[in-house]
Amino acid sequence: MRKIYIFDTTLRDGEQSPGVNLNTKEKLEIAYQLEKLGVDRIEAGFPAASPGDLAAVNAVARAVKNATVIGLSRSREQDIDAVVEALKGAQDPCLHLFLATSPIHRKHKLRMEKEQVLETAERAIRYAKQFFSKIEFSAEDAGRTELDFLCQVTDMAIKAGASVINIPDTVGYMNPSEYGHIFKTLKEQVPGIEKIQLSAHCHDDLGMATANALAAILNGADQIEGTINGIGERAGNTAIEEVAMALATRSDFFGATTGLNLKEIAKTSRLVSRLTGMVVPGNKAIVGANAFAHESGIHQDGMLKEKTTYEIISPETIGLIDSKLVLGKHSGRAAFREKLIDLGYELSDEAVNGAFAKFKDLADKKKNVSDEDIRAMLEEKLVDAPEVYTLEQIQVSYGNQSTPNATLSIRMADGSVQETRAEGNGSVDAIYNAIDALTSETVELEDYSIKSVTHGKDALGEVHVVLKQGDVSAQGRGVSTDILEASARAYVDALNRLVEKRKTPGRRDKMSLI
Numbered sequence: 001m002r003k004i005y006i007f008d009t010t011l012r013d014g015e016q017s018p019g020v021n022l023n024t025k026e027k028l029e030i031a032y033q034l035e036k037l038g039v040d041r042i043e044a045g046f047p048a049a050s051p052g053d054l055a056a057v058n059a060v061a062r063a064v065k066n067a068t069v070i071g072l073s074r075s076r077e078q079d080i081d082a083v084v085e086a087l088k089g090a091q092d093p094c095l096h097l098f099l100a101t102s103p104i105h106r107k108h109k110l111r112m113e114k115e116q117v118l119e120t121a122e123r124a125i126r127y128a129k130q131f132f133s134k135i136e137f138s139a140e141d142a143g144r145t146e147l148d149f150l151c152q153v154t155d156m157a158i159k160a161g162a163s164v165i166n167i168p169d170t171v172g173y174m175n176p177s178e179y180g181h182i183f184k185t186l187k188e189q190v191p192g193i194e195k196i197q198l199s200a201h202c203h204d205d206l207g208m209a210t211a212n213a214l215a216a217i218l219n220g221a222d223q224i225e226g227t228i229n230g231i232g233e234r235a236g237n238t239a240i241e242e243v244a245m246a247l248a249t250r251s252d253f254f255g256a257t258t259g260l261n262l263k264e265i266a267k268t269s270r271l272v273s274r275l276t277g278m279v280v281p282g283n284k285a286i287v288g289a290n291a292f293a294h295e296s297g298i299h300q301d302g303m304l305k306e307k308t309t310y311e312i313i314s315p316e317t318i319g320l321i322d323s324k325l326v327l328g329k330h331s332g333r334a335a336f337r338e339k340l341i342d343l344g345y346e347l348s349d350e351a352v353n354g355a356f357a358k359f360k361d362l363a364d365k366k367k368n369v370s371d372e373d374i375r376a377m378l379e380e381k382l383v384d385a386p387e388v389y390t391l392e393q394i395q396v397s398y399g400n401q402s403t404p405n406a407t408l409s410i411r412m413a414d415g416s417v418q419e420t421r422a423e424g425n426g427s428v429d430a431i432y433n434a435i436d437a438l439t440s441e442t443v444e445l446e447d448y449s450i451k452s453v454t455h456g457k458d459a460l461g462e463v464h465v466v467l468k469q470g471d472v473s474a475q476g477r478g479v480s481t482d483i484l485e486a487s488a489r490a491y492v493d494a495l496n497r498l499v500e501k502r503k504t505p506g507r508r509d510k511m512s513l514i
Contacts, residue, residue, distance in 0.1 A: 002256045004247065005223040006240060007199060008034050009043040010272060011060065012072055013237055013514075014227040017278060019447055019466045021473055023500065024056045026275045031060045033271050034228075035067055037264040039240070041223075043070040043096060047086035048079040054086045061090035068092040068134065075099040075124035084131045094134035097124055098166075098514050101153050102141035114149055118156050125160035136164035136199065140514045143169040143178075147185055154190045164197045164223065168514045169212055172205025172235060176215035183219035197222035201514060202238045204230060209238040210285075214246055217256055228272040229280055229287065241265045241286045241318070249312055265318035267344060270375065277464040277475040279451060286318060319344075327374070329363035343371060345378060365458065365481045376453040376460050376479045388413045388499045389439055391492045396484050398427050406430035408488065410438045428487050435491055443498065444468045447475075450483055463490040467498060474498045 011027050014020070022030070027044065034042055044060040045053045061069045069090045071083035075097055087093035099110075099121045106112050112120070121137065128135050137157040142150055154165050167182055183200070187193055200216035200223070202209040213224045230239030244258045244265070251257060269287040273280050282290040292315045307314070315321075327339060336356050340347060347355065358377055363369050390411040398404045404427045409419040420437050424430030432445065446466040453460040461483035466475045476494025480486040 001251060004217055004221070004243075004256050004258050005040045005197065005199075006038075006244070006258050006260060007041040007043065007070070007201075007223050007225040008039040008227065008240060009201075009225055009237065010034070010227040010231065012043040012045050013233060014231040014272070014276070015045070016233045017231045017236070017276065019473070019475065020231070020276045020278065021475065021501075022056075022275060023497065024059050027056050027060055028063055030272060030275060031064055033264070033268050035064060036261065037268050038259050038261045039067055040259060041068040041070055041094065043072060043225075045086075046072040047082040048073065048076075054082055057083075057086040058088065061087045061093065065091055068094050070094045070096050070136070072096045072098070073128075075120050077124075077127055080124065080128050080131070092134075093132065094136060095128050095132040096136045096138065096166075097121070097128060097162075098138035098140050099124070100140040101150065102144040103146070104144065105141050114152075118153065121153065122156050122160045125157060125162055129161045134164075135162045136166055137162040138166035138168055138199075138201065138514045140168060141170040142167040142182070143174040144171070147182065150182065151186060151189050154186055154193070158190070158192045158196055162196060164199050166199040166201050166223075166225065166514070167216070167221075168201035168225075169203060169209075170201075170514055172203035172209065174202075174212055175206075175208060176211045179212040180215035180219040183216050183221050187220040199223040199225055200238075201225040203233065204235040204237065207235075209236070210242045210246070213238045213243050214254070217243075217247070217254060228268050229278065229284070231272070231276060231278050239285070241269065245286050245313060245318070248317075262317055263319040266320050274477065277447075277449075277466065277477065279449060279464070286313070291315075292320065327359070327363070327369045329360065331363070339371075339374060340378075343374060362460075362481070372453050373460055376462060388496050389435075389492050391488055392417055393419075394431065394485055394488050396427050396431065404430045406434045408434040408438065410435070410492070427484055431484060431488050432491055435488065435495070439495060441495055441498070442469065443495070446473060448487075450486070453479065461486045463487045465490045465494050467491070467494040469498050469502075472498060472501050474501055 015022050031042055042064060044057040047054040047057050057071050071086050073079040073083045073095060083095050101117060125135060125137060139150060139153050157165050169179060183198060198221050200213050200221045202212040224243050226238035226240040228240055230236040244260050247254050247256050247258060280287055282288050333356050336359055337352055355378055362377060392409040392411050395407045403423050405421060405423045407421045409417050411417050418438050420434050422430055422434035422437055424433045446468045449464045451462050453462050458481055460479055460481055463478045463486040466473055474494050474497035476490040478486040478489025478493060
């Protein structure tokens with residue numbers, strides 16, 4: 001079957017999601033997992049945005065060995081130079097150039113005529129050819145560009161030396177019939193189109209990103225661009241896992257496949273959700289918590305008789321494997337290590353010992369510890385910010401006829417432990433007021449969310465917070481069987497990340513790009 005290349009832009013377009021800011025360590029962890037997933041191309045960021053972005057892209061470029069690493073650039077020499085610097089050390093670098101082509105962008109954003117757009121893009125591609133053998137050119141807002149002009153732009157880009165031409169539906173305006181027709185027309189009318197790859201980059205403003213990407217594939221697209229869990233600017237991007245599973249499940253219809261290791265989908269989805277703080281909705285296709293749940297009696301009856309009556313994808317396909325090894329407080333280190341291997345974690349002896357101690361503490365609070373409990377416990381601190389502040393102890397007093405108050409102690413960077421008591425409108429507010437008083441940090445709580453990791457009264461609670469300090473924001477995560485403790489841990493985690501960001505030179509300004 002025809003291979004469809006996967007261009008993952010979780011680290012660039014995905015990071016443009018409101019409230020998402022990934023540090024270099026987090027970008028690296030996602031990049032390593034994307035390699036395991038088997039994506040062909042990883043867009044690591046926009047180097048010209050800031051020195052910090054350039055450094056993060058360079059770290060990914062040097063770390064990734066089994067995928068092409070891509071840097072985004074406007075059609076400007078200084079942007080291209082920034083990508084050249086950022087991709088030093090990459091085994092397989094690629095430049096991603098873009099320039100808007102639609103009438104509304106030409107008039108209001110670029111203030112250019114068609115001829116100027118063609119000249120600017122051609123000049124940028126030819127300049128970039130000095131440094132890169134692989135260049136992707138994107139006609140920003142291609143979906144709203146006149147089709148005859150889009151053919152001209154594509155023809156120019158091929159002649160100038162681009163190896164991939166991307167046709168983005170930048171604002172999620174298209175429907176599958178319209179979008180597919182663009183690819184069909186380009187394939188039929190542009191000379192030399194067979195020499196390059198055509199790529200589809202869709203946004204989900206009208207809920208049609210996946211459908212549009214599949215329509216592009218049916219009409220000749222060689223590559224689809226998207227993100228894990230469909231995160232991204234505004235309503236998000238094409239969800240890579242949805243396209244991959246559509247092609248795998250309906251290979252009879254699409255006649256195409258990806259090179260992805262489908263068993264890594266669930267793990268990749270969890271990782272991206274954890275590090276971005278963007279919770280996957282329960283009804284999300286493929287990776288949502290309810291994607292393989294059946295409550296209707298009729299459905300349950302059918303499933304008991306034959307799974308394929310109501311299940312077109314088996315959960316094992318995407319790596320959701322229910323282990324028969326149930327752990328509790330009497331489980332030993334050997335069983336725990338076996339469970340970690342079963343879940344796909346490769347930890348050093350020292351890390352296993354630390355994790356086992358945390359597991360024992362959790363097992364004292366829960367009768368049975370599930371796979372999801374273990375994942376949440378492990379993943380809470382897999383990527384650490386330097387611990388300037390460490391939560392030592394917390395005590396909360398609350399009554400519906402009294403003012404909530406919290407007493408906390410925090411270990412500071414110098415090793416000293418400080419304690420204070422504070423009141424608040426509620427228990428969480430009291431906790432956060434106490435932390436603010438101890439750390440002397442002035443922050444704004446931009447977002448707070450809580451979810452249960454598993455089911456039951458003793459389920460782990462997972463809290464995500466986003467804190468803002470001036471123009472810098474950071475997210476934190478905390479996990480505990482006590483949601484107040486989880487709330488405190490998340491807040492302290494976010495504070496540590498804010499401190500780390502203050503030390504990082506430059507900060508990327510989020511821009512609405514392709």
